[in-house]
Amino acid sequence: MQKQAIFQSKLLPYxxxxxxxxxxxxxxxxxxxxxVIQSFLLQDAFxxxxxxxxxxxxxxxxxxxxxxEAILRTFFxxxxxxxxxxxxxxxxxxxxxxxxxxxxxxxxxxxxxxAVAPPVVGVLWIFMLHPSLGVLSRYLRALGIxxxxxxxxxxxxxxxxxxxxxxxxxxxxxxxxxxLQSIPRSVLEAAAIDxxxxxxxxxxxxxxxxxxxxFFLLVVNIVYAFFDTFGIIDTMTRGxxxxxxxxxxxxxxxxxxxxxxxxxxxxxSVILMIMVIVLTGIQFRFVERKVTY
Numbered sequence: 001m002q003k004q005a006i007f008q009s010k011l012l013p014y015x016x017x018x019x020x021x022x023x024x025x026x027x028x029x030x031x032x033x034x035x036v037i038q039s040f041l042l043q044d045a046f047x048x049x050x051x052x053x054x055x056x057x058x059x060x061x062x063x064x065x066x067x068x069e070a071i072l073r074t075f076f077x078x079x080x081x082x083x084x085x086x087x088x089x090x091x092x093x094x095x096x097x098x099x100x101x102x103x104x105x106x107x108x109x110x111x112x113x114x115a116v117a118p119p120v121v122g123v124l125w126i127f128m129l130h131p132s133l134g135v136l137s138r139y140l141r142a143l144g145i146x147x148x149x150x151x152x153x154x155x156x157x158x159x160x161x162x163x164x165x166x167x168x169x170x171x172x173x174x175x176x177x178x179x180l181q182s183i184p185r186s187v188l189e190a191a192a193i194d195x196x197x198x199x200x201x202x203x204x205x206x207x208x209x210x211x212x213x214x215f216f217l218l219v220v221n222i223v224y225a226f227f228d229t230f231g232i233i234d235t236m237t238r239g240x241x242x243x244x245x246x247x248x249x250x251x252x253x254x255x256x257x258x259x260x261x262x263x264x265x266x267x268x269s270v271i272l273m274i275m276v277i278v279l280t281g282i283q284f285r286f287v288e289r290k291v292t293y
Contacts, residue, residue: 032273034266035266035269035270035273036266036270037266038262038263038266039057039058039263039266039267039269039270040052040053040054040055040057040263041053041262041263041266042056042057042263043262043263053263057263057264057266057267058267058271060264061264061267061268061271066243067251067268069243070243070246070247070248070251071248073157073244073245073246073247074225074226074247074248074249077157077160077161077164077225077229077247078222078225078226080161080165081161081164081165081168081221081224081225081229082218082221082222082225084161084165085164085165085166085168085169085172085221086172086214086217086218086221088165088169089168089169089170089171089172089173089176089217090172090176090210092110092169092173092176093172093173093176093177093179093180094176094180094202094206096110096173096177097177097180097181107177110169110170110173111170111173111174112170113166113167113169113170114167114168114170114171114174116167117231118167118228118229118230118231118232118235119231119232119234119235121163121164121166121167121231121232121235122163122231122232122233122234122235122236123235124163125159125162125163125166125236126235126236129147129149129159131147131148131149131150149237149241150240150241151241152241153240153241153242153244153245154244156236156237156240156241156244156245157244157245159236159237160229160232160233160236160237160245163232163236164224164225164229164232167232168221168224171220172217172221175213175216175217176210176213176217178213179209179210179212179213180206180210183205183206183209183210187205187209188201188205188206191204191205215283218283219280219283219284222276222279222280222283223276223280226247226248226249226272226275226276227249227276229247229249230247230249230250230253233245233246233247233250234250234253239251239254248268248271248272248275249272251268252265252268252269252272253265255268256268
């Protein structure tokens with residue numbers, strides 16, 4: 001028998017949900033509606049008047065080769081950040097799940113980086129890998145690597161991916177560890193009795209049972225790479241050098257706030273929102289089929 005919550009008043013359930021609904025309406029739906037309206041408007045250089053231009057802002061975007069470069073760059077960054085952060089987090093979770101002395105201390109230390117704000121993450125990695133002041137840059141130069149992310153776009157992109165992935169590893173680690181601890185030990189022991197080696201047990205037993213966690217984290221990491229990397233990019237490279245680290249979310253900022261083109265910026269934010277919704281829908285439509293619940 002299923003238990004149902006019984007409320008004394010019919011208005012009580014709505015009162016309990018109202019604060020959350022108000023937050024979503026004020027901070028998500030209202031700004032999204034404003035962005036959609038703004039994307040059909042064109043404002044003069046002085047901000048004194050606006051005119052309705054229909055889809056002109058969208059047409060101008062799709063005529064701009066730099067916008068398509070930003071799209072490809074964003075997808076590359078998202079794929080690299082998601083794959084690297086999920087892989088390292090799973091490796092750390094598997095190692096932390098073993099019965100080790102002081103394992104609780106290791107788990108606590110591995111979770112701490114998630115509490116660090118993205119701009120602070122950017123500052124930390126800049127201090128470590130700055131071409132002239134960074135501690136790790138000295139070792140790279142000693143190995144003969146000409147490390148200068150301030151001038152080399154590929155090195156700047158690698159630095160952004162490294163910092164963003166490091167920031168997200170703790171979040172992924174927490175869920176992976178919880179998923180590993182929820183797997184019945186009897187299943188793993190039965191596989192061991194059948195003669196399966198540790199690697200075979202992981203890929204045939206543990207990994208399929210982790211598929212719901214992996215699917216959830218995949219969706220979260222894609223959204224994180226699309227939006228939450230803004231603070232890291234702004235702190236570390238500001239989209240440079242030569243726009244080599246300018247993703248879609250940072251282009252919205254530069255065109256709108258710095259460039260003053262609010263109509264184009266609003267159109268970009270609408271397209272970005274549609275992209276994330278479509279990507280999430282594709283994951284639920286096709287990737288979820290391979291999830292074992």
